[in-house]
Amino acid sequence: MNRTLGIFRMHWRDKFSVLVLPWVICGFSFVVNLIVGAGVRPEEGIYTGGLSSIYVYVFVAGIVILAQTFPFALGMGVRRTDYFWGTLAATASSSAITTVVLILLSEAEAGWLNGWGVGLHFFHLPFVHEGPAWLQAATHFTLLMTLILIGFFISAVYRRFGKFGLYAFGLVALLVFIVGPLLLTYFERWDDIGRWVEANFHTLNDLTPWLLLVAVLLGLGSYGMLRKATI
Amino acid sequence: MSQVVYAKGLTKSYGGFDAVKDVSFALEENRIYGLLGRNGAGKTTIMNMITAQTFPTRGELKVFGEEPFENGRVLSRVCIVKESQKYPDYFSVRDVLETAAMLFPNWDRAFAASLVEEFRLPVKRKMKKLSRGMLSSVGIVVGLASRAPLTIFDEPYLGLDAVARKIFYDRLMEDYTEHPRTVVLSTHLIDEASPLLEHLLVIDGGRILLDEDADELRGRAYSVAGTASKVEAFASGREDQVIARETFGSLASATLLGVMDEGTRRQAGSLNLELASVSVQQLIVHLTQENTQRKAANDR
Incomplete structure (x- = not known):
């Protein structure tokens, strides 16, 4: 059998972690919000970020998947290339399923169910869910893949460069996020950034091309590192 | 007879330390080799290089006449069973065997099932809940049922009792007779395994100390x-x-x-x-x- 397909199916053996667990976590958050909503009933409705649990989950899954399955797959005589594409296909298929469910829930909440009867905005949020359903789907699929690939990339750094490589990577990332804002403050450019964001990003959909670019770069980087990774 | 593995001047260095030093040898088709040596002698490093899980620093290495790195033709014909093999924590024994069945072209389901029975493996149990001996048994089932033209066992029986080891030797011999292939067995239990071994490679301090036919050595x-x-x-x-x-x-x-x-x-x-x-x-x-x-x- 084609080994890329073998890797794809290897990932799908654990259906619970892919199809059930994230929704159990998200569902828990939803139920809590629903109860609060039913109790409080504010006039303007309740807006909550509980949905983000799904996105945090896939980010963590990206780290775990590589750490758990890469040494196993290599031990089974799989090429690193086959591992990469099989894994990418598996994450893309699971992200596609997640996206469809998310969009259905979003449509249901905004349309037929009207805030679950208590004015709860959980699956359909302003800025995050705007425009036609297909556009929302494209956006959320890209966002899910980007987050998985961030996790995947971090794990790949560890596989390729070890513990100290990961420390170094973390340090660099930290410096970028500290020094970057400091420089912006020093040169008084925050207003420009603000204007640029205001002019270009009206909904999450406007971020999608950028996310896509980031995802592709992360994918290429991960692939490059895995090619040279040893056990 | 064709050569399955050919190594010339093979060296692997970690920093300033040479784990494998200028090693040359050849493994021929359809024989059982013993790769023997003390802990840290370089056995695992050599086997990891053959399967492209780690890369040589210097030297030439051909497996089935080709470079093994990222080579599907080579890697699909090799199965390595390592004492240190990692399995996904959330995988059950069945998950591991089903995955192996998808990845090894010559996999024999019936043979795998009979081995599972003989080793009394709980197929539904998660890998991380298995005892050391059971973990070794899973590796042995994969190694035998894969029927890979080059099968490498690196210390395959840590934690296995004498009965299970006997099952391993017996099934290996039977299956080898019916389906000849090249087997490399690395082990500390030399006397126990030596009736099986046709050719011995002894390695010490990263160098080949002995490369000789087992009968001649005896x-x-x-x-x-x-x-x-x-x-x-x-x-x-x-x-x-x-x-x-x-x-x-x-x-x-x-x-x-x-x-x-x-x-x-x-x-x-x-x-x-x-x-x-x-x-x-x-x-x-x-x-x-x-x-x-x-x-x-x-x-x-």
């Missing part, structure tokens, strides 16, 4: 035993051949390198000494110790 040494004075009489004049001496009160034994020929037999017989062959394990222990001592002497 004939390379012998021991004599009897009263101490007679053993001494026999040994005198053969001092350079004596590799070990033991005394128990008035009795003694000596191990000698050399062939047990007619003259030797006659002399031993006239002195009332008992002649015996030396186990492969004893010989290898001797060879590696001698190597260590020589190295220490050189360092001095």
